[in-house]
Amino acid sequence: MPDRLEDHALDPTLKEVIIRAIDEAIDRGASSVEAEHLLLAISAGHDLAGGALAEFGLDHDGVDAALRGERERSLRAAGIEPVAEERLVATRKSRPVWGSTVREALRRADFTAHRGRRRVERERLAVADALVGILRADLGTVPRALAYAGVDRTALITRLEQH
Amino acid sequence: MTPPPPTQQPPDPTGAEADDLAAVVALRELADRLEDAAVERAMRAGWSWAQAAEALGVTRQAVHKKHHRRLEAAGIELRRRNA
Numbered sequence: 001m002p003d004r005l006e007d008h009a010l011d012p013t014l015k016e017v018i019i020r021a022i023d024e025a026i027d028r029g030a031s032s033v034e035a036e037h038l039l040l041a042i043s044a045g046h047d048l049a050g051g052a053l054a055e056f057g058l059d060h061d062g063v064d065a066a067l068r069g070e071r072e073r074s075l076r077a078a079g080i081e082p083v084a085e086e087r088l089v090a091t092r093k094s095r096p097v098w099g100s101t102v103r104e105a106l107r108r109a110d111f112t113a114h115r116g117r118r119r120v121e122r123e124r125l126a127v128a129d130a131l132v133g134i135l136r137a138d139l140g141t142v143p144r145a146l147a148y149a150g151v152d153r154t155a156l157i158t159r160l161e162q163h
Numbered sequence: 164m165t166p167p168p169p170t171q172q173p174p175d176p177t178g179a180e181a182d183d184l185a186a187v188v189a190l191r192e193l194a195d196r197l198e199d200a201a202v203e204r205a206m207r208a209g210w211s212w213a214q215a216a217e218a219l220g221v222t223r224q225a226v227h228k229k230h231h232r233r234l235e236a237a238g239i240e241l242r243r244r245n246a
Contacts, residue, residue: 029195029196029199030192031195070185071189071192073182073185074182074185074186074188074189075186075189075190075193077182077183077185077186078183078186078187078189078190080186080189080190080193083193083197087197087200088193088196088197088199088200089200090196090199090200090203090233091199091203091233091234091236091237092233093199093233094232094233094236138173138174138176139173139174139176139181140176140185140188141185141188143176144176144177144181144185147176147177148177
C-alpha cells in the first residue's frame with residue numbers, strides 16, 4: 001500500500017485531523033509525529049471516532065492523562081523519576097518528522113472497508129478507520145497507555161467496526 | 164541461546180520485556196526534550212555554539228544543525244563571537 005501520508009486522495013476530514021496531530025506533536029516538544037499524537041487529535045473531535053473514544057473514557061484529557069501515565073511508568077522502569085515540566089520548557093520545533101508508528105497506523109487502517117458508501121459517508125468514517133489502525137497495534141506507547149488506563153482495546157475496535 | 168518458538172499470541176504490551184523497551188522510548192524522548200531545553204537555556208545565557216557543543220560532547224556543526232533554526236525562530240540573539 002502506498003504511504004498514506006503522501007496520498008493526495010486522503011479524505012479531507014482525515015487530512016484535517018492529521019494536521020491537528022502535527023500540532024499535538026509540536027505542543028509536546030516531540031521530534032516526530034507518532035500514533036499517540038494522531039490519537040490525541042482524534043480524541044479532540046466530536047465525530048463518530050471522538051464519540052467512541054469518549055464512551056471509553058478517552059476524551060482529549062483522558063488520552064493525555066493515559067499517555068502521561070505510560071511515560072511515567074516507562075521511565076520508572078529504568079529507575080528515572082519524572083523530570084519537572086518547567087525544566088523541559090523549550091521553543092518548539094516547527095516541523096517534526098513523520099514517525100513510523102503513525103505511518104504504520106495508517107497502513108493498518110482499512111480505508112476500503114466502506115468503498116460501497118457515498119463519498120460523504122466515507123469521509124465521515126475515514127477518521128474512525130484511522131483510529132482502528134492505531135488501535136490495531138499490539139505493542140508500543142498507545143497499547144501500553146490504554147492498558148494502564150484500563151481500556152479494553154478490542155471492545156473499542158468492535159464498537160468502531162459496527163459502522 | 165535458542166530462541167523460544169514463535170507464539171500465536173502477541174507479547175503483553177506491559178510485560179517485563181515491553182517495559183524495558185518502553186523505557187528506551189521514554190528515555191530517548193526525555194533526552195531529546197531535555198537537550199532542547201538545556202541548549203536553549205545555555206544560549207539565552209550567552210553561551211556560544213562551540214561551548215554548548217563542547218559541553219554536550221558533540222561537534223559544533225552537529226549542535227548548530229540540530230538547534231539553530233529553532234532558536235533563531237525564538238529570537239534568541241545567538242553569540243557570533245567564538246561561534
